[in-house]
Amino acid sequence: MTLRRGIENPANRALPPSFAGMLASLPSPFAGMLASLPAPGAVLLASLLTGLPAPASAEDPGRQDPFRIQVQVEAVNLGVSVTDDRGRFVSGLAASDFAVFEDGVEQELTFFAAEAAPLTIIVLLDASLSMRASLDYVKEAAATFVDRLWEGDRAMIGEFNDRVRFSAEFTEDKHRLTSSILALRPLGPTALYDASIMALERLHFADGDRKALLVFTDGDDSRSMGFGSESSAGDAIEAARFTDSVVYAIGFEGNGSRVNKRFLRRLTGETGGQALFPERTGDLIGSFSRIEEDLHAQYRLAYVPRRGDRDGEWREIRVRIRDRDGLTARTRNGYYAIPTDER
Numbered sequence: 001m002t003l004r005r006g007i008e009n010p011a012n013r014a015l016p017p018s019f020a021g022m023l024a025s026l027p028s029p030f031a032g033m034l035a036s037l038p039a040p041g042a043v044l045l046a047s048l049l050t051g052l053p054a055p056a057s058a059e060d061p062g063r064q065d066p067f068r069i070q071v072q073v074e075a076v077n078l079g080v081s082v083t084d085d086r087g088r089f090v091s092g093l094a095a096s097d098f099a100v101f102e103d104g105v106e107q108e109l110t111f112f113a114a115e116a117a118p119l120t121i122i123v124l125l126d127a128s129l130s131m132r133a134s135l136d137y138v139k140e141a142a143a144t145f146v147d148r149l150w151e152g153d154r155a156m157i158g159e160f161n162d163r164v165r166f167s168a169e170f171t172e173d174k175h176r177l178t179s180s181i182l183a184l185r186p187l188g189p190t191a192l193y194d195a196s197i198m199a200l201e202r203l204h205f206a207d208g209d210r211k212a213l214l215v216f217t218d219g220d221d222s223r224s225m226g227f228g229s230e231s232s233a234g235d236a237i238e239a240a241r242f243t244d245s246v247v248y249a250i251g252f253e254g255n256g257s258r259v260n261k262r263f264l265r266r267l268t269g270e271t272g273g274q275a276l277f278p279e280r281t282g283d284l285i286g287s288f289s290r291i292e293e294d295l296h297a298q299y300r301l302a303y304v305p306r307r308g309d310r311d312g313e314w315r316e317i318r319v320r321i322r323d324r325d326g327l328t329a330r331t332r333n334g335y336y337a338i339p340t341d342e343r
Helices: 019-024 028-035 039-050 135-147 174-182 192-204 233-242 261-271 281-295
Strands: 002-004 076-083 098-102 105-107 109-113 120-126 154-160 164-166 211-217 245-251 299-303 314-321 328-330 334-336
Touching: 076 098, 076 314, 098 109, 098 299, 120 135, 120 174, 120 192, 135 154, 135 174, 135 211, 135 281, 154 174, 154 192, 164 192, 192 211, 192 233, 192 245, 192 261, 211 261, 211 281, 233 261, 233 334, 245 261, 245 281, 314 328
Parallel strands: 120 154, 120 211, 211 245
Antiparallel strands: 076 299, 076 328, 098 105, 098 314, 109 299, 154 164, 314 334
């Protein structure tokens, strides 16, 4: 099914029969916002707010894995990367080393794990015409990335120019993933914003307790030139704020490329991810490797907010490491406290 001209529905699934009905079911602060968005962004945000499973109860932990991140469950779940002042990942920390704050109020951890859970990830690659000179290097780096995924990790390959396409399904089959990467052909303008939203939508409907999006591009959306996305940069960033996926980005600055650093930094920063900007093709494999290491070096934390009301407002999250100077903890910036009885 086509969501817009040139953008294919990544889930290949029917949309709800009444989009107006979905909007009507939302808390008022969100209904007005969604009504003003282009179709790709509005459909994603509405689905995130209305299509989630029933919330898990803290008294019934058997109903759902303790690390399943959802905006409507009572527990707030976080993936946290910790680095030292030289950017090296720090292992060996305990739950007592972490201080988690929501809107400035310290929270009590209810779950902690130092080991990584299996990952569900989309590798979203720019296949626009501007990629022609560097595409072979990108293919090599992306293929190396999927080859280094851990046992139990599942991935999907996405590509975008003025259209967004995805491989058939999430899979652990590295040969199939590599074949999808090698089949990329550069053509057309760049719909970066729409592609980001569509990939986040596909991740939303995917199974998995840890989800990530890795975006590679060598430029900016062609929207400013009258081509490219229907959605705006702000729509894509807001979509990232609503999802449970961590977003990473590689913006390649070689070959005279003009990468939209501001957009990529905001998109990734909202979710606790990271944006890298290599300048040489020889640095691409290292950039992909850095992100792979980050994904598998995260601590997993959860807490039940001390403030129990669900008023639809934004809750700011901050994490710091106790009594350890020079360490930085990186996680998502917050979440929307969507009422559980308004679905």
